[in-house]
Amino acid sequence: MELTRNITLGVYLPGETAIHRLDPRTKIIAATMLITLLLFIKSYEAYGFFLIFTAGIIVFAGIPLSYALCGLKPMLPVLLLMWIFQFFLYSTPDANILFSWWIFTATDAGLHMGNIITLRVLFLFTVTTILTLTTSIVNLTDGLESLLKPLRKIGLPSQELVMTMIIALRFVLILAEELDKIIKAQMARGVAFDRGSFIQKTRKLFPVFLPLFINAFKRAEELIVAMEARSYSGGKGRTKMKTLHMGRVDLGAGLIMLLFTILMIYIIISAAPQI
Amino acid sequence: MSLSVRKIVISGILGAISILLGVTRLGFIPVPTPAGHATIMHIPVILGGVLEGPVVGLITGAIFGLFSFLQPGAPFFADPLVSVLPRLFIGIVAYLIYVSTKNINNILALVLAGAFGSATNTALVLGMVTLRGYLPFEVSLSIGILHGVPELIVAAILTVILVKGIQRIRTSEDRPPVS
Numbered sequence: 001m002e003l004t005r006n007i008t009l010g011v012y013l014p015g016e017t018a019i020h021r022l023d024p025r026t027k028i029i030a031a032t033m034l035i036t037l038l039l040f041i042k043s044y045e046a047y048g049f050f051l052i053f054t055a056g057i058i059v060f061a062g063i064p065l066s067y068a069l070c071g072l073k074p075m076l077p078v079l080l081l082m083w084i085f086q087f088f089l090y091s092t093p094d095a096n097i098l099f100s101w102w103i104f105t106a107t108d109a110g111l112h113m114g115n116i117i118t119l120r121v122l123f124l125f126t127v128t129t130i131l132t133l134t135t136s137i138v139n140l141t142d143g144l145e146s147l148l149k150p151l152r153k154i155g156l157p158s159q160e161l162v163m164t165m166i167i168a169l170r171f172v173l174i175l176a177e178e179l180d181k182i183i184k185a186q187m188a189r190g191v192a193f194d195r196g197s198f199i200q201k202t203r204k205l206f207p208v209f210l211p212l213f214i215n216a217f218k219r220a221e222e223l224i225v226a227m228e229a230r231s232y233s234g235g236k237g238r239t240k241m242k243t244l245h246m247g248r249v250d251l252g253a254g255l256i257m258l259l260f261t262i263l264m265i266y267i268i269i270s271a272a273p274q275i
Numbered sequence: 276m277s278l279s280v281r282k283i284v285i286s287g288i289l290g291a292i293s294i295l296l297g298v299t300r301l302g303f304i305p306v307p308t309p310a311g312h313a314t315i316m317h318i319p320v321i322l323g324g325v326l327e328g329p330v331v332g333l334i335t336g337a338i339f340g341l342f343s344f345l346q347p348g349a350p351f352f353a354d355p356l357v358s359v360l361p362r363l364f365i366g367i368v369a370y371l372i373y374v375s376t377k378n379i380n381n382i383l384a385l386v387l388a389g390a391f392g393s394a395t396n397t398a399l400v401l402g403m404v405t406l407r408g409y410l411p412f413e414v415s416l417s418i419g420i421l422h423g424v425p426e427l428i429v430a431a432i433l434t435v436i437l438v439k440g441i442q443r444i445r446t447s448e449d450r451p452p453v454s
Contacts, residue, residue, distance in 0.1 A: 035345075039354070071298070071346075082351075085410070117409070120353045128345040160278040161334070167287025168338050172294050179295065202429060205301070206436060213292065213322070213437045214444055220288045227280045234278065 011173070012136045018249050019061035019134050024143025026250045030257045031131045037264045038120050038127070043271040046264060047119050053260055054126055061134050068129055072122070079118055086114030132169070141166045142244055160234040167223075175216060182211050278330070286331045289319040290338030297342060313426045316343070317365050318433050321392035324366030325373045325385065325438055332366015339365075351409040361399030368395040369434075382435055389434030390427050397423035 014020070019027075034054075041047060058068055087110045132140070141162060148158035186207060187193070193204055293316050296302025302316040320339050324332025340362035343352050352358040369392035376384040401415040401423075410418075 075346075085414075113409075117351065117353060121347045124344070124353050125346055157278050160283050164278075164283050164287040164290065164334055165338065165341075167284060168290035168294060171288050171291035172298065175288075175291055175295050176299065179299065179301070198425075206433070208301075209433060210436060210440050214440055216288050216292055217285075217441050217444065220284050223284045223288075224281050227284065232280055234283075 011133065013063060013067070013133045014136075015062055015134065017061050017134075018253075019057065021249055022253055023244055023246050023250045024135050024139040025147055025244060026246065026253055027131060027135055028140075028143050028147060030253065031127055033257060033261055034127045035124060037261065037268075038123050040268050041120070041264065042116055043267060044115075046267040046271070047116075047123075049260075049263065049267070050123060054123065054130070057130055058126075061130065063130065063133055068126065068133065071129060072125060075121075075125070079121060083114045083118045086117060087111050137166060137170060140169075142240065142242075146244060157234060159238070163234070171216075171219075174219075175212065178215055179208070179212055182208050282327065282331050282334070285327050286323060286334035286338070289323045289331070289335045290342075293317070293319040293335065293339040294342045297346065313422045313429070315426065315429055315433065317362070317393060317396045318389075318430055318437070320362065320365045321369040321389055321430060321434055322437055322441075324368075324370035324392065325388050325434065326441065329367045329370045332370050333363055336362040336364070336366045351404050351407070354407060354409075357400060357403045357407060357409070361396065361403055364399060365392050365395050368392055382439075385435045385438050386431045389431040392434075393427045393430035394423065397426060 034050075038050070041050065058065060088106055135143070144162045144165070145159050148156075148162060151158040183193070186204075191204055191207075193201070195201075196204070293302075296316045296319075302314055316339060317336075320332060320336045323335035337359065340355075340359035343362070344355050344358040347353045347358065369388040372391045373384050373388035376387055397419055401410075401419045404410050405412050405415045
């Protein structure tokens with residue numbers, strides 16, 4: 001059971017491409033735009049353009065395709081199952097019935113809904129993975145902090161919230177290694193995690209979770225001491241050693257993103273009547 | 276509003292555990308139903324609410340929700356109204372239940388906090404799924420019963436075990452080294 005192998009979230013692949021050199025703010029805004037567009041896209045043509053666009057970014061950023069997609073592997077069975085669910089159970093009053101069997105009725109509306117939602121999931125996954133693969137944690141923090149700074153004015157502790165998110169992202173990998181050790185230790189003692197009924201399997205997880213949570217809380221206490229010893233105080237009066245600068249690359253990327261967004265909005269609006 | 280270092284760190288680490296349970300699929304307990312898995316990814320959120328209060332519960336819930344939106348395990352989670360919004364309430368409900376029943380019996384309060392926290396997740400997520408029209412009401416209801424009940428039982432047991440374990444190391448650390 002190699003747990004850390006399929007984790008691509010929060011992993012950074014260092015590189016020298018233009019995508020890597022982009023200002024983190026440009027990348028975060030672009031990713032947010034892409035995610036927002038995904039929520040509205042309902043036609044296959046739009047997904048076609050989206051596929052070309054994301055594939056272009058992946059190639060341009062020099063990310064090995066197998067690596068970008070390996071995080072998807074554990075999700076596939078669930079995705080397939082949910083697609084079948086949508087196919088058979090979702091329907092609208094005016095949908096054409098493709099075939100029916102026992103209590104299940106497959107309609108073209110269900111097929112469309114299943115396809116669209118599954119595609120949306122796949123692309124959401126790809127967009128966030130590309131963002132974290134090409135942006136180091138430090139850059140991601142700086143970018144988010146600078147983008148969310150205006151929210152401080154309405155009383156939201158934006159810097160602290162960004163810090164929380166970064167701690168979460170950073171600790172996923174640390175805790176994954178720890179979880180790996182705990183599971184191996186239990187297996188060495190003869191626990192077979194993949195055997196037994198549902199109740200037996202669940203019971204076997206309890207001696208894994210307890211050490212995981214206790215270790216996590218011990219690490220949390222250490223981190224609290226470390227941060228307090230360095231007088232961490234969130235956003236108040238903090239300055240940066242390295243400030244962010246937008247350059248010519250960002251202008252280019254911004255223009256490409258703008259064109260793509262306009263194209264997408266055009267497709268979404270022109271396809272609006274048929275849902 | 277300002278956040279103490281303690282709240283920042285604990286919400287972050289509990290959020291990390293929630294994400295970890297998701298990416299390793301360890302947070303999905305195989306239940307013999309058509310929809311596949313019951314989740315225990317919301318347990319860190321319940322713990323956050325019980326151990327550190329509503330703010331940590333809220334932030335951990337937000338991280339859990341954001342993660343299940345960005346790396347969805349099921350298609351309908353690719354909608355922030357389904358994945359993020361309902362999760363904000365898990366920690367708050369767990370906290371309120373724990374605080375209001377703590378004086379009767381600590382263990383009972385933990386069981387109830389775990390159970391109600393889990394029920395909040397099931398009810399609100401499936402409610403949103405139905406409202407947004409991803410699944411018809413009958414299907415949501417049957418998933419709610421088939422998944423919600425095992426999730427609720429596992430959550431109640433795990434909350435007691437984990438909170439007791441964590442409270443024990445905390446009290447032993449507070450004690451002076453020579454006693």
